[in-house]
Amino acid sequence: MSTVSNEALSRESGQRDFVEVSARRFDLGAPLEFPIYLKLGDAFVLYRAAGDAVTDSHLSRLTECGLGRVWIPRDATEPYLAQLKFRADRVVEDVLATPAERAATCYEVGASLAESALREPKSIEAYRALESVVDRVVDLFHWHSYSLMELLEQMERRPDLYEHSMQVCMYGVLLGKAAGYDRLHELGLGLLFHDIGKLDLPVDLLEQPGALAAHEWNIVHRHPTLGIDRLKSCGWVHPVVRDVVQNHHERLDGTGYPRRCRGVQLTVASRIAAIVNAFDSRTTDRPYRPAVLPFDVLQSMITRGAGMYDRSLLEAFVRLLA
């Protein structure tokens, strides 16, 4: 680690002035807009100054030394997120990038979208959680099947659906992590594809500005089942993924769809999916109604939605957004 400077910041400046991020999140070889620090014991040690670059060999050495996490000054979080977005835009437009590269980078954008939706993620804990989510979802793409990649590519062509799916994925993995759920990979994948069945519904129906008629709702209500059919075409898919796609509109009191499952029939994964999908859907503009403020949505889910959602998971979600 010969590149580590001995310039240690005063210990009094403390952890509160820094944000921990993954060392993998930097644009390799590009000049940094802000310095990067390592935390050695209680001291923050300058690792790369503003204007320096993190190279592939730096990253390898950090990884070899077990230093996958580095620290940036708290006031550098905005340029940090800006460089993430810039990198995402570049990769998404790069026709030579593989689907895995594009998908992984899109997830990083998803993380920053989730970050803005979380409104005030200024605490170190929030950043840790967010970074951890990014790492986990990026890791998804190291092992899942190419046919799922193709599905993801089809979804990219529907920006509203794609953005909703990424945000639901982020919220759900954050909630799953907070709740101690141990199948986060599968949960994240299920949430990413939860509305994939909508690709088989008429776009006119989904974008209709007015209220839907009963027979039109009946068509929309088919999308979880259509999603399962899509997944079947991908070969073997983990049961948690299927569960989330099939049951994200089910409610504990049996008022959901498509099968009107209730209570113990619904797993933790499907209960998480129900909460985060309902939250993201209502806090986003839809053709047939404007977005509702997050606080009002949560209040409604707790009061009018009592009995529909898992109370302890809903409370954990509220704490996450508080």
Ligand SMILES: [Fe+2]
């Ligand atoms: Fe859905």
